[in-house]
Amino acid sequence: MPEEKNPVGKYQPMYYAGASGDFNPIHIDPEFGKMVGLGGNILQGLCTMAFAAKAAWNYAGDPGALKHLKVRFAKPVKPLDTVVVGGKVVAKEGGAITLEIGASTNKGAVEVLTNSVATLRKA
Amino acid sequence: MAVDPKFIGKKYPTHVYEVGKEKIKEYARAIGDNNPLFLDDEKAKASKYGGIIAPPMFVVVYAAGPLGQMFFDGELALNFMMLVHGEQEFEFGEVVRPGDVITTESEIAEIYEKKGKSFVTMETISKNQQGQLTANARWTFVIRG
Numbered sequence: 718m719p720e721e722k723n724p725v726g727k728y729q730p731m732y733y734a735g736a737s738g739d740f741n742p743i744h745i746d747p748e749f750g751k752m753v754g755l756g757g758n759i760l761q762g763l764c765t766m767a768f769a770a771k772a773a774w775n776y777a778g779d780p781g782a783l784k785h786l787k788v789r790f791a792k793p794v795k796p797l798d799t800v801v802v803g804g805k806v807v808a809k810e811g812g813a814i815t816l817e818i819g820a821s822t823n824k825g826a827v828e829v830l831t832n833s834v835a836t837l838r839k840a
Numbered sequence: 841m842a843v844d845p846k847f848i849g850k851k852y853p854t855h856v857y858e859v860g861k862e863k864i865k866e867y868a869r870a871i872g873d874n875n876p877l878f879l880d881d882e883k884a885k886a887s888k889y890g891g892i893i894a895p896p897m898f899v900v901v902y903a904a905g906p907l908g909q910m911f912f913d914g915e916l917a918l919n920f921m922m923l924v925h926g927e928q929e930f931e932f933g934e935v936v937r938p939g940d941v942i943t944t945e946s947e948i949a950e951i952y953e954k955k956g957k958s959f960v961t962m963e964t965i966s967k968n969q970q971g972q973l974t975a976n977a978r979w980t981f982v983i984r985g
Binding site for chain 2: 723732733735736737738739741743753754755761762763764766767768770771774775780781783784785786787788789790793
């Protein structure tokens with residue numbers, strides 16, 4: 718699966734909050750994020766997951782091909798990070814493809830999604 | 841403070857969401873996805889889908905209502921300030937389109953402690969107006985300390 722880079726702008730958590738409805742202050746309020754020990758505001762995990770999902774359906778060439786996606790949010794993504802999503806095919810069965818998915822920041826130094834798997838259904 | 845496992849099995853009221861085309865576009869743009877199937881009427885019309893569809897991950901928009909109910913459930917009393925997302929799983933069914941009316945049922949599936957943290961998992965099942973499954977989901981949250 719080709720790698721996809723997703724630059725996270727300073728205000729990306731706010732845009733994502735508006736679109737998704739997830740206005741948890743840990744995502745939109747840097748002061749609150751500091752107060753609760755996160756070092757600032759962090760991107761919504763589901764936004765990172767959406768980057769992973771996008772890479773998987775782009776690989777399939779059809780968003781409707783994404784049958785299953787499971788991720789573990791290992792480390793937070795912060796504004797101004799770049800999330801790099803990659804993956805490899807681990808199984809092919811009856812036209813369905815299973816991909817192991819990874820996502821990292823800081824030039825690969827921080828794994829933000831681990832134990833993550835996508836399944837693409839037969840077209 | 842530990843979350844009481846007696847709330848496993850608790851259900852929240854049925855959540856109904858009507859999908860709007862502009863909301864689909866807003867969501868697609870917010871995840872940096874310029875796929876014409878989500879954004880361009882003409883190109884989407886010419887595709888096998890015959891019109892604009894929602895990205896599969898749009899499930900977070902139509903199915904998340906019960907999560908808010910759980911987060912602020914006075915009986916469950918989660919410490920929302922210390923809550924972060926731990927794991928997420930989706931099984932996708934029918935494609936979602938503008939005008940669909942999606943009904944989501946929810947239930948607390950798991951509550952447990954691990955390494956001094958509380959884990960709470962909600963399961964949701966979402967179906968469209970024809971009763972077809974659009975997505976099953978498992979949402980796992982961690983309350984840190």
